[in-house]
Amino acid sequence: MKLKKLYFLFIIIPLLAFTTHKYYLSLTQIKFKEESKAVQIIINVFMDDIEIALNKDYDIDLQLATKKELKNNDVYFKRYLKTKLQFKINTSKKEFTYIGKEYDGDLVYFYLEIEDITEVNSIEITNKILLTHFPKQENLIKTEVHNKNKSVLLSKDDYREKLTYQ
Known part of the structure; x- marks a missing residue:
């Protein structure tokens, strides 16, 4: 009987601890819509x-x-995103418009748009979302420009990246 208790304490409990580990990840999808001259x-x-x-x-x-x-709450979401997220399109800093948000299960989706974009040769993104409060936070960026897909994973130590599409 003692052996079973020891087995449980030293083997099962540590394994359960690993299964409850939480991952800190956001996903940012960026798409250039040439027909509407916008980056969504x-x-x-x-x-x-x-x-x-x-x-x-x-x-x-x-x-x-x-x-x-x-x-x-949209006031706070907009303010937060404006301080944590910056974009440069073709080396020019661009402000985004906060369209809104949507809840789906345990996720919040934010919708943003940068208008009056006729061409995209590069996108530089600075993404500091949640990095202050969650040191292990990672922010995955996925882009689609001119049918070219690129991705980058940003973190607390590396929160800025420039992607080119030429």
């Missing part, structure tokens, strides 16, 4: 992570996807 951006992050970050940064209580959710 979709970002998805885990709801609990973005809620923790905004609650701490702005001293609020978002309570996302509940009846107590703040009615003006």
Whole structure:
């Protein structure tokens, strides 16, 4: 009987600890829509992570996807994204328009757009989303420009990348 307890304590419990490990990852999809002369951006992050970050940064209580959710939460999302996300298209800094957000399960999708873009030869992205609060956070960037797909994984130590499409 003692042997079974020891086995359980030293083998099973450590294995269970590994299965509950949480990954910190966001996905940013960037697509150049030549016909509409726009760069469309979709970002998805885990709801609990973005809620923790905004609650701490702005001293609020978002309570996302509940009846107590703040009615003006888009103001905070927009402000947060503007401070954590920057784009340069063809070496010129470009401001994005915050279109809105959508909840899907435990994810929040943010929709952004950069208008009046006639050509894309390069995109430089700076993505610091959630890096302050989650040191192991990684931000995956996937782009599609002129039917060319490129991806890069950004982190706390490497949060900026320039992708070229020539």
